[in-house]
Amino acid sequence: MLTIGLIGLGFMGKTHLETYLRLEREGLPIRVAALCDIDAEKLEGRSAGGNIDTGGAAIDYDRFAKYVSVEDMLQNEQLDMVDIALPTYLHKDVTVQCLNSGVHVLCEKPMALSSDECDAMIHAAEKNGKQLMIGQCLRFWPAYEYLKAAVDEGTYGKVTGGYFFRGGSTPTWGPWLLEKEKSGGALVDMHVHDIDMIHWLFGKPEAVSAQARNVIPGSGYDIVSAHYKYADGKVVGAQADWTLQGDFGFEMSFRVNFERGNIVFGGSGLRVNPAARQDSLRSFPRIWAITSS
Ligand SMILES: NC(=O)c1ccc[n+]([C@@H]2O[C@H](COP(=O)([O-])OP(=O)(O)OC[C@H]3O[C@@H](n4cnc5c(N)ncnc54)[C@H](O)[C@@H]3O)[C@@H](O)[C@H]2O)c1
Numbered sequence: 001m002l003t004i005g006l007i008g009l010g011f012m013g014k015t016h017l018e019t020y021l022r023l024e025r026e027g028l029p030i031r032v033a034a035l036c037d038i039d040a041e042k043l044e045g046r047s048a049g050g051n052i053d054t055g056g057a058a059i060d061y062d063r064f065a066k067y068v069s070v071e072d073m074l075q076n077e078q079l080d081m082v083d084i085a086l087p088t089y090l091h092k093d094v095t096v097q098c099l100n101s102g103v104h105v106l107c108e109k110p111m112a113l114s115s116d117e118c119d120a121m122i123h124a125a126e127k128n129g130k131q132l133m134i135g136q137c138l139r140f141w142p143a144y145e146y147l148k149a150a151v152d153e154g155t156y157g158k159v160t161g162g163y164f165f166r167g168g169s170t171p172t173w174g175p176w177l178l179e180k181e182k183s184g185g186a187l188v189d190m191h192v193h194d195i196d197m198i199h200w201l202f203g204k205p206e207a208v209s210a211q212a213r214n215v216i217p218g219s220g221y222d223i224v225s226a227h228y229k230y231a232d233g234k235v236v237g238a239q240a241d242w243t244l245q246g247d248f249g250f251e252m253s254f255r256v257n258f259e260r261g262n263i264v265f266g267g268s269g270l271r272v273n274p275a276a277r278q279d280s281l282r283s284f285p286r287i288w289a290i291t292s293s
Contacts, residue, residue, distance in 0.1 A: 005034040005073055005082040005103070007094065009042035010174055012108055012135075013085035020083075021059065034065040036073045043068075070094055074101040081131075084108060087174060088189065089182040092117035095132065099124040104131040110192040113184050136196045138252075143265040144197060146272075147256060150263060151201050156274060157259025159202070159234050164194040167241035168250035170216065178219040185220020187212055191240035193252070198228050198236055205229050205236070215243045 081104035125132035210226035253266035261274035
């Protein structure tokens with residue numbers, strides 16, 4: 001049985017809580033024992049924020065021990081791990097504090113705001129012999145997992161090029177998101193997902209070039225377009241933009257081209273378009289859709 005303390009009950013912390021509770025219901029040996037947030041309203045499930053309807057079931061907040069201080073929670077609870085869904089500028093300090101107290105840590109992405117901070121987190125995990133995992137969730141997303149398998153197994157030949165996008169309307173909850181020193185802007189907060197994906201799929205690039213601009217005062221780079229250079233000449237680019245006006249909502253998408261087909265993911269699911277007349281591919285439907293359900 002893994003006993004969990006969840007720190008930060010904003011948009012993402014609430015989403016994590018709903019997921020843990022679903023896993024509990026499905027019989028996994030986990031139990032959320034304690035919640036921590038400086039905002040007492042959040043500990044009762046009010047005003048979580050966020051722009052995605054997670055559609056979660058009603059939560060019985062009475063069953064949890066509740067804390068407004070991380071220190072108090074660590075002292076009073078017997079936890080195996082904590083889940084840190086705090087604003088990014090707090091990731092390093094709270095991760096190191098929790099690792100030093102002897103618990104495993106799952107910390108939301110982006111890991112931290114500088115390489116030095118990331119190194120300190122890794123050092124604390126190693127020093128204490130504890131696990132540290134960062135919430136790079138695309139690695140567990142069915143469409144991206146399918147893409148990873150196709151790349152690794154060469155199902156459609158070698159990759160010739162790819163394009164990745166992530167963006168949406170400007171986040172309005174948690175005002176820290178629009179302060180460059182606290183979130184890193186869209187470049188760090190959003191683009192990090194596609195950077196991680198490109199690195200996971202294709203390895204470390206030889207070079208990176210990017211064009212980016214600030215639109216919202218004080219928020220860092222709000223729009224970024226980057227190219228990732230590889231020795232085999234594949235053309236890989238990615239964009240992030242959190243200034244999309246109107247009713248755009250949120251979108252993540254990719255289009256990866258292979259020697260013998262392409263894989264496209266977007267709002268309507270995953271499409272696999274293998275090239276015609278490939279004997280080895282005849283068993284695949286021309287269009288195959290995966291939804292995230
Ligand atoms: N994996 C993903 O796709 C994904 C998506 C959204 C956000 N995130 C990440 O999750 C993290 C949280 O983002 P969010 O949108 O949920 O932010 P948020 O502002 O909605 O929530 C942060 C919560 O932390 C609480 N808090 C702040 N300081 C605290 C402290 N000292 N002690 C205890 N609680 C404190 C706030 O009261 C708030 O409830 C960020 O790092 C963000 O980048 C990841």
